[in-house]
Amino acid sequence: DVKVTQSSRYLVKRTGEKVFLECVQDMDHENMFWYRQDPGLGLRLIYFSYDVKMKEKGDIPEGYSVSREKKERFSLILESASTNQTSMYLCASTTTGQSYSYEQYFGPGTRLTVT
């Protein structure tokens, strides 16, 4: 069964802290994504990665960076957390294999609060 996991369901951090959000998928998917979800705004793409060590900016990359050292793991880094980064963060993955359906498989989300 397809599985995407995220390191924390809930996280509380202080302004200025460096924050790491981790995502792991067990489906050997090439593509991984980080979104933030805010009420009334839906999901907005922060970064995505189509291969190990490869990354591309999404719509709202400012204040974030990512790391993909292994195919199954994609990390989102908030270099210096700010209160406007309080949000729900969702990780997702897809495959470009033969049965590519473009369906995204989502993790459970991390609700981050920055105080």
Place this chain on the structure above:
Amino acid sequence: AQTVTQSQPEMSVQEAETVTLSCTYDTSESDYYLFWYKQPPSRQMILVIRQEAYKQQNATENRFSVNFQKAAKSFSLKISDSQLGDAAMYFCAYYRNNNDMRFGAGTRLTVKP
């Protein structure tokens, strides 16, 4: 940039009744994919249904079906025989490639017993 608009922030339906969620999108492309995703309370988002733009036939998955109007750029989701477990946030999504995809703001569906 492409946009996806869900004009109904909230909808409610009586159990066993039918409800339709609306979605419109903006694109100049002819080849793309459209999705409806469901996010139950405190649970992971999952795919409900998918439509390839090149297919004229509307997709159907059990009680879920879509009305895809390509010229009108409209992609509505119909849920028949609504069940309590259908209560969730529903997101419409457009995908052409990793650099060209959008989600709508979501519609919160309440199912009344």
